[in-house]
Amino acid sequence: MTDFAVRASGLTKSFRTYKKRPGFRGALRDLWSRTHEDTVAANGVSFDIPRGELVGFLGPNGAGKTTTLKMLSGLLYPTSGHAEVLGYTPWKRQSEFKRKFALVMGQKNQLWWDLPAAESLELNRVIYGISKSDAAATIRELSEHLDVAHKLHVMVRELSLGERMKFELIAALLHRPEILFLDEPTIGLDVISQHKVRDFLKQYPRHTGTTTILTSHYMQDIEALCERVIIIDRGRIQFDGPLRQIVDRFSSKKIIEVTPSDPAVDSAIFGEGATREGGIVRISVARDGVASRCRHIFESVEVADINVHEVPIEEVIRQVFSETPR
Numbered sequence: 001m002t003d004f005a006v007r008a009s010g011l012t013k014s015f016r017t018y019k020k021r022p023g024f025r026g027a028l029r030d031l032w033s034r035t036h037e038d039t040v041a042a043n044g045v046s047f048d049i050p051r052g053e054l055v056g057f058l059g060p061n062g063a064g065k066t067t068t069l070k071m072l073s074g075l076l077y078p079t080s081g082h083a084e085v086l087g088y089t090p091w092k093r094q095s096e097f098k099r100k101f102a103l104v105m106g107q108k109n110q111l112w113w114d115l116p117a118a119e120s121l122e123l124n125r126v127i128y129g130i131s132k133s134d135a136a137a138t139i140r141e142l143s144e145h146l147d148v149a150h151k152l153h154v155m156v157r158e159l160s161l162g163e164r165m166k167f168e169l170i171a172a173l174l175h176r177p178e179i180l181f182l183d184e185p186t187i188g189l190d191v192i193s194q195h196k197v198r199d200f201l202k203q204y205p206r207h208t209g210t211t212t213i214l215t216s217h218y219m220q221d222i223e224a225l226c227e228r229v230i231i232i233d234r235g236r237i238q239f240d241g242p243l244r245q246i247v248d249r250f251s252s253k254k255i256i257e258v259t260p261s262d263p264a265v266d267s268a269i270f271g272e273g274a275t276r277e278g279g280i281v282r283i284s285v286a287r288d289g290v291a292s293r294c295r296h297i298f299e300s301v302e303v304a305d306i307n308v309h310e311v312p313i314e315e316v317i318r319q320v321f322s323e324t325p326r
């Protein structure tokens with residue numbers, strides 16, 4: 001029997017926002033009857049995640065990712081639906097549950113701005129009742145791994161965004177949570193920090209068996225880290241399965257890349273969908289038309305090199321989101 005870390009079923013959250021009518025008369029009218037709008041941020045979200053798995057949670061802005069993660073960490077009550085995380089109902093907020101999960105949000109910080117990271121970590125140590133020696137060992141290991149050991153005593157406000165995010169991660173992992181929710185942990189980071197954090201995330205969950213749900217705008221993160229992805233759009237799950245399957249399912253095209261022996265040859269020869277970049281001609285072709293198009297190319301031009309590629313995942317995902325009607 002599979003041991004599930006997360007079981008979400010029909011999780012739904014709607015937010016009611018009130019609108020203000022303009023002007024004094026509007027304000028008076030608002031006193032009697034306020035107009036409101038309901039946003040269904042999560043709409044019947046269901047998925048199961050086995051213990052130890054790392055899952056990518058994807059979707060455009062406003063799709064409902066953060067809302068879902070907040071429900072799973074007990075920060076928000078759902079309007080309806082159920083969830084079990086490590087056997088707990090998150091929004092009951094039992095203290096044993098709080099010790100077992102961590103939520104890291106790329107756009108929010110938990111560290112104290114006017115203290116060195118070491119002191120924020122010490123505070124977390126006390127809150128979670130971790131022994132000094134355990135905390136010291138974890139901090140040493142993680143800060144070396146993330147390459148910030150020499151920044152432990154620098155005021156957080158003086159750290160770079162990347163360094164801050166690394167300490168956010170260390171603070172979140174200090175109590176060795178069994179499940180980790182990472183909401184855009186690499187957003188806005190410079191390329192080198194992004195790499196470092198990605199490398200860390202490649203090893204840490206696997207090494208420790210920590211179940212991880214990761215949202216990211218960067219497809220490089222997802223491609224490097226996640227075999228399974230869950231795609232959400234306008235509050236509804238659109239896909240749940242292996243990343244590679246997205247390409248099979250949603251991409252009807254492949255890319256042929258041809259290097260003609262004569263770089264000056266007329267692009268029109270390659271047929272519809274051909275673009276040129278330097279000496280290489282790229283042709284976007286329906287999957288079932290690849291063989292016949294290649295044959296046509298070989299018959300009409302002298303070819304120095306030819307390759308057939310899948311459409312990059314990033315592009316496929318963009319396509320998935322742009323095709324679903326808004």
Ligand SMILES: Nc1ncnc2c1ncn2[C@@H]1O[C@H](COP(=O)(O)OP(=O)(O)O)[C@@H](O)[C@H]1O
Nearest residue numbers: 015017039041060061062063064065066067068
């Ligand atoms: N506290 C809130 N009050 C009202 N609307 C909200 C609130 N939080 C989120 N929303 C709305 O819910 C939808 C989903 O938001 P969110 O879960 O943050 O999406 P994502 O993280 O995928 O970008 C958006 O339309 C957003 O504006």
Ligand SMILES: [Mg+2]
Nearest residue numbers: 065066067183
């Ligand atoms: Mg979000």
